Amino acid sequence: MKRKGFFGNWGGAFIPEVLHQTFQELEQEYRKAKDDPAFWQEYSALMSNYSCRPTPLTYAGNLSKHFGGAQIYIKREDLNHTGAHKANNVMGQGLLVKRMGKKRVIAETGAGQHGMATATMAAKFGFACTIYMGEVDVRRQRPNVFWMEKMGATVVPVKDGSRTLKDAINEAFRDWVTNLDDTHYVFGTACGPAPFPEMVSWFQSIIGQEASRQIVELHGKLPARIYACVGGGSNAMGIFQGFMHDAVELVGVEAGGHGIASGLHAARLCGTDSSPGVAQGYKTMFLQNSDGQMLETHSVAAGLDYVGVSPILSDLADKKRVRFESATDKEVIAALDLTMRLEGIIPALESSHAFVQAFKEAPGLSPNDAIIINMSGRGDKDIFTIAHAFDDPSWKEFIIARAEEYKK
Amino acid sequence: MQLEQILKNRRQEKEILLMTHIVLGYPSFEVNRQVIRQMVENGVDCIEMQIPFSEPMADGPVILKANQESIAAGTTIADCLEFGAEMADTYDIPFLFMTYYNIIFKYGEEKFLQQTQDAGLKGLIIPDLPPEMGEDFFRLAEEYRIAPILIFAPTSTDERMAELNHWAKGFIYCVARRGVTGRKSEFGDDFGTYLARCRKATDLPLAVGFGIQDRADVQALKGKTDMAVIGSRTIRLVEEEGPEAVGGFIAGLR
Numbered sequence: 001m002k003r004k005g006f007f008g009n010w011g012g013a014f015i016p017e018v019l020h021q022t023f024q025e026l027e028q029e030y031r032k033a034k035d036d037p038a039f040w041q042e043y044s045a046l047m048s049n050y051s052c053r054p055t056p057l058t059y060a061g062n063l064s065k066h067f068g069g070a071q072i073y074i075k076r077e078d079l080n081h082t083g084a085h086k087a088n089n090v091m092g093q094g095l096l097v098k099r100m101g102k103k104r105v106i107a108e109t110g111a112g113q114h115g116m117a118t119a120t121m122a123a124k125f126g127f128a129c130t131i132y133m134g135e136v137d138v139r140r141q142r143p144n145v146f147w148m149e150k151m152g153a154t155v156v157p158v159k160d161g162s163r164t165l166k167d168a169i170n171e172a173f174r175d176w177v178t179n180l181d182d183t184h185y186v187f188g189t190a191c192g193p194a195p196f197p198e199m200v201s202w203f204q205s206i207i208g209q210e211a212s213r214q215i216v217e218l219h220g221k222l223p224a225r226i227y228a229c230v231g232g233g234s235n236a237m238g239i240f241q242g243f244m245h246d247a248v249e250l251v252g253v254e255a256g257g258h259g260i261a262s263g264l265h266a267a268r269l270c271g272t273d274s275s276p277g278v279a280q281g282y283k284t285m286f287l288q289n290s291d292g293q294m295l296e297t298h299s300v301a302a303g304l305d306y307v308g309v310s311p312i313l314s315d316l317a318d319k320k321r322v323r324f325e326s327a328t329d330k331e332v333i334a335a336l337d338l339t340m341r342l343e344g345i346i347p348a349l350e351s352s353h354a355f356v357q358a359f360k361e362a363p364g365l366s367p368n369d370a371i372i373i374n375m376s377g378r379g380d381k382d383i384f385t386i387a388h389a390f391d392d393p394s395w396k397e398f399i400i401a402r403a404e405e406y407k408k
Numbered sequence: 409m410q411l412e413q414i415l416k417n418r419r420q421e422k423e424i425l426l427m428t429h430i431v432l433g434y435p436s437f438e439v440n441r442q443v444i445r446q447m448v449e450n451g452v453d454c455i456e457m458q459i460p461f462s463e464p465m466a467d468g469p470v471i472l473k474a475n476q477e478s479i480a481a482g483t484t485i486a487d488c489l490e491f492g493a494e495m496a497d498t499y500d501i502p503f504l505f506m507t508y509y510n511i512i513f514k515y516g517e518e519k520f521l522q523q524t525q526d527a528g529l530k531g532l533i534i535p536d537l538p539p540e541m542g543e544d545f546f547r548l549a550e551e552y553r554i555a556p557i558l559i560f561a562p563t564s565t566d567e568r569m570a571e572l573n574h575w576a577k578g579f580i581y582c583v584a585r586r587g588v589t590g591r592k593s594e595f596g597d598d599f600g601t602y603l604a605r606c607r608k609a610t611d612l613p614l615a616v617g618f619g620i621q622d623r624a625d626v627q628a629l630k631g632k633t634d635m636a637v638i639g640s641r642t643i644r645l646v647e648e649e650g651p652e653a654v655g656g657f658i659a660g661l662r
Contacts, residue, residue, distance in 0.1 A: 021565065
């Protein structure tokens with residue numbers, strides 16, 4: 001028997017009683033929207049008018065030639081308004097919030113992209129907005145913080161625990177249980193208590209719907225493989241859903257950090273450091289110790305630096321429908337460098353993980369085959385991190401000079 | 409004797425019972441010992457001992473910090489079980505464990521229940537395990553005669569309270585308000601209506617917790633509930649004035 005909110009062994013809604021009623025209402029509203037064709041039409045129209053959908057599927061001719069194997073296509077989620085796939089989920093939930101009549105939204109954010117998208121949606125729809133962000137992430141993603149605040153959101157740096165995404169999620173839940181009458185928690189990824197994993201995946205499925213049509217138009221047939229980075233898993237779920245029932249291999253790429261053997265990574269489904277657990281309202285594979293305490297994770301990409309993973313992806317891993325790999329920080333920087341130089345495209349550090357694995361495998365495929373890399377977001381938001389990783393001398397000079405100017 | 413009966417017997421003799429809370433290993437097990445001794449000597453009727461978890465989503469800043477510092481100091485689940493056994497063996501009041509579900513899930517449900525029973529504890533509070541997520545666990549707890557204590561919230565409908573009551577044993581923990589632990593609660597008209605709904609939904613003793621700070625709060629609850637729960641307040645007291653301040657504070661509540 002399929003238990004409600006579960007995907008195989010994973011998922012569920014492990015929530016405090018005070019949230020029970022709120023989740024009942026959210027579940028109802030979501031089912032109503034899903035059964036109402038007008039809702040998806042409204043959503044789709046909003047995304048085309050406000051967020052450049054459908055996003056292009058770009059043929060990467062130079063990269064394809066460089067690797068001499070499969071034809072490489074890039075799904076350009078970076079061209080969404082606010083620069084990442086996060087907008088798909090956020091605008092969808094925004095429409096639900098309007099239907100529910102709530103006036104305030106809160107969100108957690110890691111890389112800042114989800115917070116940024118939520119702040120944008122709140123500005124457009126006229127909601128009050130508070131964003132919780134780990135203190136570590138506030139530091140490494142300062143430009144996004146600036147924009148969120150400029151759009152009227154309050155950004156709260158979270159100083160508990162590892163001061164990253166998981167701690168921001170805990171803090172957002174604490175806000176929600178206090179203000180649930182007028183507030184909706186815009187969960188940013190396909191994790192958390194049911195119905196979030198399914199609902200977020202539903203909004204993100206717009207990526208796969210478009211890509212499956214586009215690849216046939218451009219390449220004449222379905223691709224051999226699809227690559228997507230996996231933090232919480234929403235961009236991967238988004239594109240994978242367009243090909244779930246086809247003979248297409250799906251590859252999820254996790255953060256290898258300093259290498260799987262180093263322990264400093266965020267590999268939940270391809271490493272050996274994770275085990276089944278229940279936290280943040282859902283059951284999945286978590287990076288935790290033998291006592292069930294969550295471990296510190298590491299990635300150069302804030303958006304992948306997370307202890308858990310979508311329960312739907314844990315199930316797809318069990319079923320061997322999705323293959324999971326990892327990419328190290330170093331490999332990520334190299335892939336990003338190559339993509340910028342050969343295609344003039346700047347993928348986010350998160351998305352660059354998918355590029356790494358695609359580059360490893362492309363040479364082994366036939367030129368008749370196509371592969372798609374889901375470019376979940378753009379990299380220019382990461383300018384501080386990327387410039388630092390490249391150890392770029394002229395950028396350093398600029399920062400020093402600007403700091404001197406501000407001191408005056 | 410099972411928890412419900414122990415509390416009902418105690419309630420015969422007192423106008424209101426007191427339950428207190430500690431976070432195990434914070435600031436140390438030695439301080440936990442001193443605090444519990446003073447709590448028991450000053451008439452506390454039941455103590456919940458929280459096994460720390462790295463992601464305590466239902467707790468406010470005071471208990472959150474205590475959880476994190478305890479884990480950072482090296483507290484293990486095995487330490488907590490051992491300490492629980494020592495307390496239950498030393499004092500003649502019921503002790504409970506409070507923790508998040510992952511701790512039990514990861515330890516092994518049956519092994520955890522077996523050791524909790526061996527330790528002489530009477531019940532468990534798991535704020536993130538609603539009965540529909542843990543039907544097997546709730547059945548197992550009954551086998552081991554460990555009372556799964558369930559929580560009512562102001563947002564729980566009458567129908568939901570009835571459903572929770574079906575699974576609950578020991579007593580019902582009524583959360584006084586929305587939000588997390590540690591912030592002050594108001595006991596106005598809405599609260600009275602809510603408590604009346606709780607009372608109607610169950611024959612189990614009722615405990616009221618979240619934000620109960622002082623004598624005035626406990627007095628206000630007399631006649632409305634069977635037990636008042638003091639949580640974050642004593643943790644702050646120990647932080648500010650040391651463990652020796654706990655006895656006088658508890659003695660002054662009733």
